[in-house]
Amino acid sequence: MSAPLLSVEGITVDLPTPRGPLRAVDGVDLTLAPGSTLGIVGESGCGKTMLSRAILQLLPKRAKLGGRIMFAGRDLVTLQPEELRRLRGPELAVVFQDPMTSLNPVLTIGTQIVETLQAHLGMDTVTAMRRGVELLAAVGIPAPEQRLRQYPHQLSGGMRQRVAIAIALSCEPKLLIADEPTTALDVTVQAQILDLLAREQQRRHMAMILITHDLGVVAGRTDEVAVMYAGRVVERAPTPKLFTRMRMPYTEALLAAIPKLDSPPHTPLPAIAGRPPDQTRPLKGCSFEPRCRYADDHCRSAKPPLADPERAGGLFACWHPL
Amino acid sequence: MAKFLGRRLLYLLPVLLAVTLLTFLVASLLPGDLATTILGDQATPEKVAALRAEMGLDLPIWQRYGIWLWGVLHGDLGRSFRTGETVWAAVTARLPVSLELMVIGVVLSLVIAIPLAILCAVKSGTALDRFFTGLAFGKLSLPNYMVAILLIYLFAVELNWLPATGWVPFAEDPLANLRSFILPAVTLAFAEWPVLMRVLRSDMIATLQEDYIAMAKAKGLRPARILLVHALKPSSLTLVTVAGINIGRLIGGALIVETIFALPGIGRLLVGAIYARDFIILQGVVLFVAAGFVVVNFIVDMLYAVLDPRIRHGRA
Amino acid sequence: MTAPLLSVRNLVVEYPVGGKTLSAVADVSLEVGKGETLGLVGESGCGKSTLGRAVLQLRRPTAGKVVFDGTELTGLAAEKMRLMRRRLQLIFQDPIASLNPRRTIGDIVAEPLIIGGVSDKAERDRRVREVLTAVGLDADLVSGRLPHEFSGGQCQRICIARALILEPELVICDEPVSALDVSIRAQILNLLEDMKRRYGLTLLFIAHDLAVVKAVSDRIAVMYLGKLCEVGPTEKLFAQPAHPYTALLLDAIPVPDPSVKPTANIPVGEPPSPLAPPSGCRFRTRCPRADAVCAEVVPPLREIADGQFAACHHPLV
């Protein structure tokens, strides 16, 4: 295996709240090889977005970050702002969840593409415009010349997300972080966008982190999947392996809770009881313990480490794996 | 666009009508009238009645308003009974002074407010932010007339850098004209900046939390570009509104500043007209001021459209 | 089939947008039988929420009729409509936004009773406690708190409690679970099913997620750009979609199984603007089967199979 492009070591993120500090990310380790795809799955509040913001160094001002984020040989945590700025775009890019809010409503599509090209590649306006048209065409936007002059609100949701992807891709980044890129979109559009991402990722040999709450999204489109719960990665395995043999009860319950198309109507769903723990009050044991049907006293008193005791290539954090 | 303009115009007329009518009504509440003022110590009831009849003051208020309106519609704003000046001449002589004061003052206040607001928004919650927001409060409790006097003592009397009262017409000497506007404009700007800064600061703080700012950072743009291009424009809608209202208000003259710095502006004309019960001038000034206010409102609406394309494309 | 509890006939809802007229619902007819759950599916902007609100007369329809239990709601006097409302309830997509942030839960849940004229405080407290317990909340712990102290799932329970306290007959669920996490979503869906049985409800269940709709509905109606594409019994519709749009929707759902490679049959393009819908069949711009007829003739909703209706010139069955 080649040297990892990204290696995240023991990341913790603490957010101040009136109820005390909230540990949003709790000791996460990840590695990502160049050109490969990692899916991060989890419910809202599990820390997946904070993790991605930590990697992007876009955490809220008052958040406290611990650990190391090695990206292409540099530690992003200790990088100077100017170095970091140069890194963003040509090396590291992001696509956010809602293109309506991630594109500036008062600037034209053209401005928003061109400024990135100019900032990093030093293109003159004409060249940058031409390149912008190419990029828009590449992400499947019809009549790209006209779009350059339009504002985000004049485009449909899917088109906006395509624009956002075009901007992210504009400087040929080595790593693209797609943070719930399709959550705000309709199902029919979601499939198109996911395909677009997959296609571009392969064509550019770009590494990608795909963050989502939907196991269905990562199933066919990632090399590896990390499942997060309460700020921690609770299971991590190559995608096919994860879906064929889940070890963590949470992962399994999550999959089971999705309504199935092939079950008849009015079938009661196997719901996970309760709700995620309050992360301002960390539990001593396994954080899934209160909702876990297999939990026992051991789970309550000791936190299971993320490990691969079976040496089968899949990591999980559970005392009672399935 | 033409439709938009037309709609605005249709809105303008009733507002102007209402304002001028209100002025008529309110002015009629004032004790004393031009007739008693002109006649003064020989104001016998008969003489007053005769003079009132001569000036048309004895007509019912509706009729007087009608006559005035008819004149205005025919381009005749009337003529002061007291000075013989036409309203047009009186207002056009004063308006440029008030406008220049207002423009310089507002520009100056924006020049102070915008960088401070950006600074405070970026550093929100820090000691720096608290210092400037506190300063803005401090200004609130320091009235204009005190600021004016302090400025005069400092810059005109002690340092002798700037004139205290020496307004010079622009046509006569543009440079001296500007110099004479510095102190009054600074006084005005001093009054306006805290409000503008507060408004922009809080909007800016909200904007800086938007996804598209995170996106702009993720794109690796320079901080200056992020602040000035990506954040400032969408944050400035309330600023524009408040500045618009303030400008609208200042078209009516900044009376205290005009008085202290002896600027021949609309504010003093207005007060003079009220004190002399010179209602023709009063009506004329109010008409201009109200029209100015509506026009500024209109410009603010246009600015909205410039600032926010969503409004421009009719999907507000 | 018994007389429908709710019947929507040729409903049209239009509103002005920037000088143009947007027809959010264009001539839709539906029936919901007593005790039935009708799922209404469609992508965002297809008019499904507008339809739900028009049924409740929260947005007055431009044309058409809404008949509820023999009473025509369109054109009903405001006061009469107000009284009718206790029999019709609504649950929203965003549970947090649909609770007043400055009122306590006890207050919010009791509100329908106060509006409904239950003046006895003790009686109100009793019923609030009863309904909160029914949706799985501890009334003692919950009543005095403000909405922001609760998670989305809990807020949705509160919303359901509020909707059910007057024991309505018809509940319109407008995307009740789309803002919730997967684990919570299942809880709420189960709760809704539970409540439906317990209170003998009739549901109009609006959602964009076919799988979710399938889990709760007896029949399903698919909407596209303000028009109905297909209506039919759940199982039949899923087994054998008649309208190409229904088929595309089914195909587009990501399957949590890496062995199932994402299909190549991805629908092309995106829904056109409802401000300028295509002529003829509104789906034709994205339909693989579209031809010249589709551009000219609006396909009527016709029965394809027993109980299954589709509006298509070239149905799949």
Place this chain on the structure above:
Amino acid sequence: MTSIHSRLAKIILPVAIAAGLSAAPALAQKKGGALTVGIELDIAGFDPLKVGVYDTSPNIAASLFLEQLTRLDENGKPKPSLALSWSASEDYKVWTYKLRPDVKFSDGTPFNAQAVAFNFNRQKDPKNNCRCAFYIANVLSVEAKDDLTVVYTLKDPAVNHPALLTRPDQNSTIHSPTAIQAKGDDYNRNPVGTGPFVIKSWTAGDRMVLERNPDYWNKGKPNLDRVILRPLPDAQSRFASLVSGETDVVWADEYEADNITRARKNNALQVLEYVGSGAGVAALNTKVPPLDDVRVRQALVMGLDKKKISQALTNGLARPASNPYGEGSWVKCKDDGALPTDPKKAAELIKEYGKPVQFKMLFTATPRGRATSQVYQQLWKQIGVDMEIEQVDQATFPPRAFQRKFDIIGWRIVDFPDPDVQMFANFYSKSPLNLANYSNPELDKLLEQSRVTPDEGKRTEAYCAISRLLNKEATWMWIFQNTYYAMAKAKVKGIPKLYGGVIDVSDAWVE
């Protein structure tokens, strides 16, 4: 800011002033240069029909480009201006003036007797409803005997008529008849006179620029090339403008005591002070209780410690008055019958009256009115009197006075070369200005007598008797004598006495 008093100056007969043409010593008068004068108020205009009366600010302007038949000399006596000589009939009812030949208005119109008559008739014409007519009520007609002779025919005798014509006011200044007729409504702001200067430009509210009249009849005059008048309403900034050098002369009054003190200490500045006749006064409405009781009125007068008031409001600059004449007047009384300042006695009188003494006093709504009113209130409170302050705006003030809608009202006896006009107007029982609502046949007789007596000694006796009577009845209160101030740069020379508060710079020069 306008004070009650300066405002009143506008309402009542404006104060007389004359430019001391011969006042300047025979020293070298420097020619050329410009002078900027800071006046208090904006000028509404100069057409008597429009503005009714001139107050101090237009008086100052008028002294530069308009002239009268006569003007006052150093000693307060009339001397020739547009008239060269004059004579009176024996009963002092007909006055004949010989006019100066070869004088032209600055628009080229010749100045002659017809012009004088035209000015008069226009004001007198009842159709014109001019407020100015009030002040020439005593003049029955003005006729042009020939080109250079005018005859004034009076209703009542006036022994000092030429002195009455000395002021640069609405009645005495002679305007160009052709300009008046040609310009109509616009004349008010485009006046034409015979004076040493002509108006070059005039921006309302800002400045009036006057330049020397090249065709002025008095060759070699004026000294200055240019005079700029600027209305500077705010006292503090007016003083600041003098210190910082934007103005050369500014109008002032005793309420600017701090500034006057400072100017006196400053070697680069000079303070011009003139104690005129007349006084700042207050009229007590004798028809309303409790002021209908003489004890109450006397108590009010005795309770008001003017020295203290002067100290409080003007740093002691203002001179307490004990009669309506003042130090500047030729009327000097051995005994004016002034009531002593005696708060104890005053309190006793109030007690004697028995009922609670409550009334309102009317002030203008200005900072100065505010300060003054509070001091009066405080002093009267100490003798057991409850005075309520009523502040009204400046336009409401005069109508309230003329309609007698007040208990006590602040007023002013204006500085005038002869006391007659003011005395008759304010104290004669049938005068519309008899604000005290007081009628006493003895007083009326004394007033009538004083106006027909040519002998100054006898007139003085009559006036002193009047003063004693008024003081005894306490229908009016005399507060401060009229004192006028101007502050100027030390190098400004040639400004004559500030008669009536008018700063006449028509003959000034800058060293």
Place this chain on the structure above:
Amino acid sequence: MAVLELERDVATEAPVRRPRRVGMLFIGSVAWIVLIGLSAIFADWLPIQSPTDMDLLAKRAPLFSPGHILGTDHLGRDELSRLIYGGRVSLLVGLLAPVIGVIIGGCLGMVAGYFRGRLETFAVGGVDVLLAFPPLVFVLAVTAFMGQSVANITIVIGVLGIPAFTRVARAVTLTLSEREFVTAARALGATHSRILMRELLPNVALPLLAFFLLAVAVTIVVEGALSFLGLGVPPPTASWGSMIGEGRENLDIAPWLAFLPAGFMFLTVLAFNVIGDTLRALTDPRPGAL
């Protein structure tokens, strides 16, 4: 099944309310307001000199003069006493005038924002008329017509504040009316008045309160500006604004006469806003505020 599990969920994880920290600034502000408020209320019983008694020979006595701890004003009145009595008037006008604005403007704005349509056009037009109308004409007319008194000045300033409050209330109501809890109330059959009072008012109240506190400051200053024009509170009543106005003329000789009331005003205004900000943060339903 699900029901049982959920009971446990809520029981064990019920959100905990924790007292939030309040800073020294807040405590200081409350202390200042209490001090000013109490001294204003109990001024008549305090061992201070009369605010109107003049020592005409000791005017403009400097700070810490014997008998006058804060000196005397330009008419020899005790400055401390005038500050206390002036505070009474300033607080009265400063608090009551915005109340007029809040009540009328708030109602107008809420009704306009909720009902929209012609009513809104009317309200907005009315506000524009009021804004375009020169305020001075209004102030002069009212004081000349009704007389100059603390009550009338309060009314005048209050009425002039209506447009601002209307705008704030309307803007807030507009966004709130789109929120689903309002639709929910309508769906429940709540009457318009009930929606306005129970659903909208509690949410409009806070932004209005925040604006109110700002208006208190502005009002106190405006009252002073009116004094500059001779239209403020009638003498001999003191108010901070009129004291600043009177002190203005003595700025170079006795600057403290203007700066003392200005300082009092500043502290009061600041304290009001600190309290307002803290209260808003404490009652903000959003977690993470403060």
